[in-house]
Amino acid sequence: MRVLTGIQPSGDLHIGNYFGSIKPMIESQEEHEVFAFIANYHAMTSLDDGGRLSHLTMQAATDFLALGMNPAKSTFWVQSDVKEVLELYWVLSSFTPMGLLERAHSYKDKVAKGIASNHNLFSYPVLMAADIVLFGSQIIPVGKDQIQHVEIARDIALKFNNRYGDILTLPEFRVDENVATVPGTDGQKMSKSYGNTITIFGEEKAQLKTIKKIVTELVGMEEPKEYANCNVYNIVKLFLDENERVALQERYTRGGEGHGHFKLYLADVLWEYFRPFRERRAYYESHPDEVRDILKSGADKARAVAQPIIEKVRSVTGITY
Ligand code: ADP
Ligand code: TRP
Numbered sequence: 001m002r003v004l005t006g007i008q009p010s011g012d013l014h015i016g017n018y019f020g021s022i023k024p025m026i027e028s029q030e031e032h033e034v035f036a037f038i039a040n041y042h043a044m045t046s047l048d049d050g051g052r053l054s055h056l057t058m059q060a061a062t063d064f065l066a067l068g069m070n071p072a073k074s075t076f077w078v079q080s081d082v083k084e085v086l087e088l089y090w091v092l093s094s095f096t097p098m099g100l101l102e103r104a105h106s107y108k109d110k111v112a113k114g115i116a117s118n119h120n121l122f123s124y125p126v127l128m129a130a131d132i133v134l135f136g137s138q139i140i141p142v143g144k145d146q147i148q149h150v151e152i153a154r155d156i157a158l159k160f161n162n163r164y165g166d167i168l169t170l171p172e173f174r175v176d177e178n179v180a181t182v183p184g185t186d187g188q189k190m191s192k193s194y195g196n197t198i199t200i201f202g203e204e205k206a207q208l209k210t211i212k213k214i215v216t217e218l219v220g221m222e223e224p225k226e227y228a229n230c231n232v233y234n235i236v237k238l239f240l241d242e243n244e245r246v247a248l249q250e251r252y253t254r255g256g257e258g259h260g261h262f263k264l265y266l267a268d269v270l271w272e273y274f275r276p277f278r279e280r281r282a283y284y285e286s287h288p289d290e291v292r293d294i295l296k297s298g299a300d301k302a303r304a305v306a307q308p309i310i311e312k313v314r315s316v317t318g319i320t321y
Contacts, residue, residue, distance in 0.1 A: 001032050001138055001139055002032070002035060002135065002136060002138050002139070003032045003035065003139045003141060004034075004132060004137035005025055005034070005035070005037075005141060006042065006079070006128065006131055007038050007060055008039050008042060009040060009053070009056035009057045009060035010043070011056060011059070011192070012192075012197075012202070013063055013067075013201070014190055014192070014197035014199050014200065015182060015190065015198050015199075015200060015235070016182035016184070016190030016197065017200075018200055019180075019182050019238050020181070021141070021143065021179075022067055023067075025069075025141065026067060026068035026069065028141075029070055029073050029074050034073070034074035034075070035074070035075045035135050035302065035305075036064070036069060036075070037078060037079050037082075037131070037298075037302070038060045038061060038079060039131070040057045040079050041080055041127060042079070042128070043056065043057075045118070045120045045124055057078060058288060061076075061078070061284075062281060062288075062291055063200070063201065063281065064076070065284050065291065065294065066281035067200075067277050068277075071294045071298055075301045075302050076294070077295055077298035077301070077302045078299065079131065081295065081298075081299035082303050082306060084134060084303070084306050084307075085127070085130045085131055085306075086127075086130075088130040088133070088134050088310060089123075089127045089129075089130040091313055091317055092130055092133075092157075092160065093126050095156050095160045096123075096125075096126050096129075096156050096159075100152055100155060100156075101122055101126070104124075104125055104152065105148055106149065107121060107124070124149075126156065128152075128153060129152060129153035129156045132150070132157075132171045133169060133171065134306045134309060135302060135305050136168075136169040136309060137169065137171050138169060138171060138172065139171070139172055140171050140173050141173075141174045141175075142174070142175060144175060147173050150172070150173035151173070153171055157169070157171070158170060164317065165316065167309070167312050167313065168309075168313075182235065182238065183234050183235065184196025185197075185198065185210060185211075185213050185214045185215065185231070186215050187215055187231045198210050198211065198270070200277070201277075207271065208264075208267045211232075211266055211267045214231050214232050214235070214266075215231055216230060216232060216259040216262075216263075217230070217259070219259075221256065221258045222256055223255050224252070224254065225255065225259070226252070227252040227253070230252070230259070232263055232266055233248065233252065233262065235266060236248065236262070236265065236270075239270065239273045240269070248262075248265070
């Protein structure tokens with residue numbers, strides 16, 4: 001099964017991103033053919049600072065390699081290194097009714113929020129469709145906000161196939177219902193836009209400072225505490241196995257410890273959990289050329305898969321003459 005993921009290069013990753021999407025993707029490399037790319041063209045819809053975009057692209061590559069993206073098993077590249085995607089984007093535009101894009105929630109939401117709407121924001125789903133069908137992708141794991149984009153990709157591919165024959169693979173989205181929403185320091189969904197995140201690769205002191213801000217109930221030190229609704233517990237449990245969870249639950253119900261103790265425990269667990277990833281990240285950060293080489297080989301692998309598909313498209317549409 002070919003599974004494709006596009007990653008927006010958008011800065012510091014947080015543990016909500018990790019448990020909600022990165023960890024499942026890394027684990028799926030064991031059983032699926034994973035295609036993952038850094039969507040730097042997509043990022044241009046919200047970024048017009050070239051220095052920042054190239055920095056964020058390298059940061060995303062470094063982070064994902066550190067977290068277990070395995071370039072030997074999977075295909076990992078930067079979107080702009082396989083230019084055929086822009087060609088297919090144009091071809092697919094001929095099979096994209098304006099109304100289909102006008103109905104896109106993500107576009108409407110952004111415009112409603114007052115974000116300047118350039119043509120690239122409007123046509124974003126067509127580029128996403130090209131990303132998907134260029135590699136014959138079958139499954140697209142997404143968060144709920146991206147379901148409609150995959151449906152649009154399917155609609156566009158179907159229209160193309162109706163005109164020119166069974167050439168493009170029709171993708172399906174997959175939403176993992178088992179993945180819980182990770183709470184932020186204020187108990188709401190952890191999200192960059194709410195400023196309540198705990199990052200994966202922050203400095204130790206800064207991490208502790210953030211963890212100390214987690215909102216907890218006011219209960220005296222000696223009293224028993226509720227763990228089920230405790231923000232600290234609900235974050236730290238993600239890192240624990242069953243025995244460790246039970247042991248922590250007992251510490252809550254026994255009393256005699258304050259939330260400050262549980263926060264220190266979380267800081268410790270988090271720091272140890274990400275230690276090997278942090279070490280790998282430090283290595284890649286000091287070897288950017290190695291990262292670029294990995295990305296270039298990934299692009300070569302991706303292009304080899306794209307080539308027969310784009311050639312068929314060129315041929316049936318009459319671009320080859
Ligand atoms: P943010 O909300 O911080 O901007 P993104 O929208 O960039 O995060 O999310 C990237 C990926 O991480 C998505 O697949 C999303 O489902 C997942 N994700 C983000 N926040 C959480 C969270 N709090 N819990 C679980 N998954 C999350
Ligand atoms: N739109 C996706 C997001 O914002 C990123 C993305 C771009 C993508 N192209 C894709 C995701 C293709 C899956 C498949 O998160």
